[in-house]
Amino acid sequence: MMIDYVTVDVFTDTRFGGNPLAVVPDARGIDEGLLQKIATEFNYSETTFVFPPDDPAHTARVRIFTPTTEIPFAGHPNVGTAFVLGRQGAVFGRPVGDRMVFEEKAGLVHLDLLRDGGAIVGAGFVAPQPLAMQGEIDRDMMAACISLAPDAIAMSTHGPRMVSVGLPFAVAELAGLDALASARPNATAFAQAEQRHRSPDDRFSAFIYVRTGDGFDHLRARMFAPLDNVPEDPATGSASAALAAYLVTLDPRRDAVRNITIEQGVEMGRRSLIEVEVRKTNDQVQSVRIAGRCVPVMQGRIDV
Template sequence: MTTLEFQQVDVFSTTPFKGNPVAVVLAADSLTTEQMAAFASWTNLSETTFLLRPTSPEADYRVRIFTPQTELPFAGHPTLGSCHAWLTSGGRPRNETIVQECDIGLVPIRSEGERLAFVAPELRRSGPIDEALLSRVAHGLKISPSSIQASAWTDNGPGWLSVLLGSREEVLALEPDYASLAGLSIGVIGPWNPATDGTEAQFEVRAFVMSAGVNEDPVTGSLNAGLAQWLIGEGRAPQHYIASQGARLDRSGRVYIDLEEDKIWIGGATITRITGTLQV
């Protein structure tokens, strides 16, 4: 029997149990892919990660990311949660910027006081969405195609395609037909109205990840990264903003977006809620 250090980290919220949890297994090099997949299925969290020795000389550590059904090349809240667990377990970066290795490549991460932030990775797919697919998305979201203000592929690994609605209210009102959206990863975003919604955030986001066996993800770093690249790139969002996510799931996620020079940083709070050991 193998005993490994384990943490469960709450990401993207400073309020206990209101962010997105990720299970992190440290020094997991002894585990097989099958053991990793079995544990991720057992935790039944949106993602479970395994920290490993890096294979790149530039990386501080390597991570593998699993949903209950599949392995992902990259995901946002697992990136921040894994980095937090690595740091709190004694990890020391080679330089001021931490470098995570994952299947999508090397991801820079930095400390921002009480938050960690990662650089949005290059999109694997961008550009317009096929009209037939967009019609399927509108049907599955139970909205009129005319209520979609803009749309684009925002895929940085999980397969995201995204749509912009006219308001936070429209985003929160969605009651998708998940079965009709099987196999898709859909991001939906809409602006806050300062007069009625306040100024704590500027956009509301929801993430429907049927492709990974998760109907709705509470707070999603990879999606927010892709959304920021799309919306800032098209001038539809400012260079610095806060996205709110998770309200329909009784969460209070906050994702901090900052464009600096040619990099978009995606930041949020990271707090360990559970520590212990895993026996395999």
Template sequence: MRRSFRQVDVFTATAYLGNPLAVVVDGDGLTDEEMQRFAGWTNLSETAFLLPPTDAGADYRVRIFTPTAELPFAGHPTLGSCHVWLETGGVPRDPAMIVQECGSGLVRIRRDESGPAFAAPPLLRSGPVEEALLQELVDGLGIKRDDIADAAWADNGPGWVAVLLRDADAVLALRPKSVPVDTGVAGFYPEGSPFAYEVRAFSPYGGIVEDPVTGSLNASLAQWFLGAGRVTAPYVASQGTVLGRAGRVRISADDTDVWVGGSVVTCVTGTVEL
């Protein structure tokens, strides 16, 4: 049957400079196999399917697939799915706070004139990185051990290890050969820059892959840097520069939450036969 379809660009106000997401608006009735097959066919980092909620506290439900597996949560699919749900007629019970149901539970999303922002999920693992793993990262990233200013587990689902280099230029200069785990690398810009730091995200699956703009990683980096007093919110992080993108991730914080936001632009509207 024909189903409503959108392809959106997330973490950018300018189409084709962010991170693309495919969204099937009416995914009800599709099997796991059909969803996975379509996600493999789109060949985007993630494809999302909107569904009626099963939790009474949620406004809608989303299932998120990479080309090879389902994810319980991911950042740019959360913002992109929320944008599409609203654009296609979704009406939240609370206009100020949308509640998304996904594999990891309920995610709160607030919206303002700048676009949606999700509450960063709690870290599943934090703390120091084992020295043996750091040495693997040094070798794979093509850097020296003393190039790493700090490192920490920043796992909020995808299993991120976060690495802080001396500055943003060092991050932009990276030409990695491999990484043993999902790895986020950041470096701060000089004071007075419009961006607090530059981010790059590398995955080891199917050879080394760099993600254009990564919501989950930016969430855990913000929790790490804010908790360590390295930065104060609100601020904007930059990602995707080396890939010719202009990802802009807005970070804010209140007494209880770190909020990860960004603009979303609809690039493709139509139907898909599924």
């Protein structure tokens, strides 16, 4: 049995930048036990498998795997998978338009394609779950996870804490770009942190950032997930969405629309740009939209 696959770089317009993603556009017939093995073989931060939807009103059912486990939701897999299916033009014999709906373990994900002069250049989507703030994290513990002294973590606006819009992340602001560049994941500390902040959805991971402009409109970030066999991720849409939503809750205005650009992957040589729009009404985050560009890289077949 031969299975077609496509790889794309996500959150970039430059090949070999951004975050690589493997997409299997038709996963019908693949033995359940092979899904994780295929994702482990690619060894990207995520691989997606596309199945027919349970509800024919939707575009597809999408399953997302890291090298070690299946997860309910992630950012760059949604952007990249929509880009691939849009360029393909049809899914399971049905044409796809500029708007899609994916069925995922975290819920329904509503997506729209980005075009430039008629050509499909990327995609955007709305996070499937409302912002959940899942507790504060000890500063010393967070610092140990990223191999920095505790005073490298800024505390003036917020301390480290868990946030999620479908997948949980520990987020923290650092004191400056030097601290961000010096951060390194400590797998032992991550394992200890997971014992105190265990989640049924994914392993403990850290999303750290600094402000590179006035306020929170421009950020530079890094993401470490060594327990998922992802020492560092060059672009993390789900973490960007959760962080941006959380930061907007700190905006004193009861009603606001904030556009936040997050630059990631610079230290890895895979610069990524993630655009996030957060809408808040009556002091409540109503929606979080993540968008970015994509570039096709490879296509081939898997002999299963």
